[in-house]
Amino acid sequence: MRIRTKFSAFSAAVVLATVAILAATAFFLQKRLISSHMDEIRRVQSAGFAAVCRQAITTDNELFMINFAKLLMESPGIAYAYYVDAEGRIRVHTDKKFFYKTLAEWTAGRPVGVIEAEHPVKIGGSPAGRAVIGFSENYARGLLEAALAQTTARVAAAAGVVVLAVLPAALLFAVILTAPIRALARGSEAVGRGEFTARVEVESKDELGDLAGRFNEMAQQLAILDEMKDEFISSVSHDLRSPMSAVKMYTQYMLFEDPDRDKILPQHRTFLLTIMESATRLGVFVTNMLDAAKIKAGRAEYHVQPMDAAVSVRNVRGLFGILAEKKGVALVESVAPDLPKAMADPERMDHVVANLVSNSLKFTPSGGKITIGARPDHGRVVLWVEDTGKGISPENLGKLFRRFGQVDVADQRAKRVTGTGLGLYIVKQTVEGMGGKIEVASEVGKGTTFTVTLAGAPPDAIVLPAGLHG
């Protein structure tokens, strides 16, 4: 339940409870007031009747008393009235048949549901009798109930008005109150996604405003730290590149270029191959780190030019040949004979294919096979890397190209598969940066195929020698 709903419901409940308590109190007080008021009326009426009786007796004019009793009967709610003298004889009664009857005779047939009010009649200081009026209990109750029903209706109407007024007000207040919380939630979500530039705009001077201010400071610190991290990685990678490049080029020279290379002892040759293989792996790693930093900072550059995809295939096969052999995985080339030239950055393309092969090698067990291929496709050039590895489940295929998106980290750690989780992210960014397209097809237990589609170059395009930018 949302805070604003809770708050509104709570406010409405509090208001309703208050109104209910007030209504109950008002009801009780009203009832008491009306009851005492009615008692007072009965007392006054019986006193009036008593005064008439006294007058009638002193003037010996019973007719006056009889007429007054008749008059009384005309007012609503009066059931009967009578005057009884000191000896207990009824002298006047609204019902004529009780005239001069004893009180006992009357009380025997007296109607029920009547409240009596009586007043003594004194003549010359000594009691002469009592004036009694019987009021209908039903009539009194009816009056009381009518009055209370009116009160109840009024209270209910007031409660309705109050609740109707309070609910939108409470809702509005809650919306205003929770707006900064929602802003903070959105900010947290953005920072969680790695958008450290996200800021929460809360102007209020209260605790929420304070919290938003601290949140923004935190996001700013995170942005600075993130930038420091990127710069650090970038500078470390850059400094690693030159010496590593030297290791690689000298080893390569000794193995394949040096005029005296035939004099290398066979075991030294193996050692040199191992050095080269390690330098290759480190090279891919360092280039990935640099590329990731550049892609993130939007500084990635691609020198798209006519290139021979077959050269990329050959280069990468050369780079990973020894490693594959050591793992017992066959690394084979499959280049179509009529392959046209492609439009891509040759150096970056080598790196893309190297990442794909490095990835396949990681997940292909001994005895498996990795094919690096290139083929024409309706004027375009397709480079593909196919393995007979463990495959990728459909739910993991979607996560594949994300930054640090290595699938199921825990599982991989258990199986001692290592990696930065950057390779495929860089592959996708690079291929798309060069105007190409990458696709993946996989079947668990059977293997995975990555397909890179590049634009074809015009047939008369000249391919520049490696590393040359005119």
Place this chain on the structure above:
Amino acid sequence: MARVLVVDDEYSFAEFAKLLLEGLGHAALICLDGSKAVDMALIHRPELIILDLNMEELDGLDLIAQLKAREETKNIPLILASSSTDKADRAEALKRGAVYSILKPIQKETLKLLIDRLVPGQ
């Protein structure tokens, strides 16, 4: 045989370029201090200069400017060899007079092709 001056403050790269050049049958001179490159060029009169972009003592871009400013050296073809992928600097180098820009590590075939093209009749 061509005389080539290699200017790079990174010893491993300069030495490797020399290795490749000598392998191709050329004479190579190494200059590890960019600020001494102009003097070396005046003394040895190379037919080609391969220079690095980022150097401690003298920036590659400034070196190109100095070489182009002198009558004796302004016609020597210049090749920029850099490991940096900074497009802007490379474009600037080409604008100031470098003939080609190549990426490190230098490939033997590329080097051969460029020397054949830039130093005719060697």
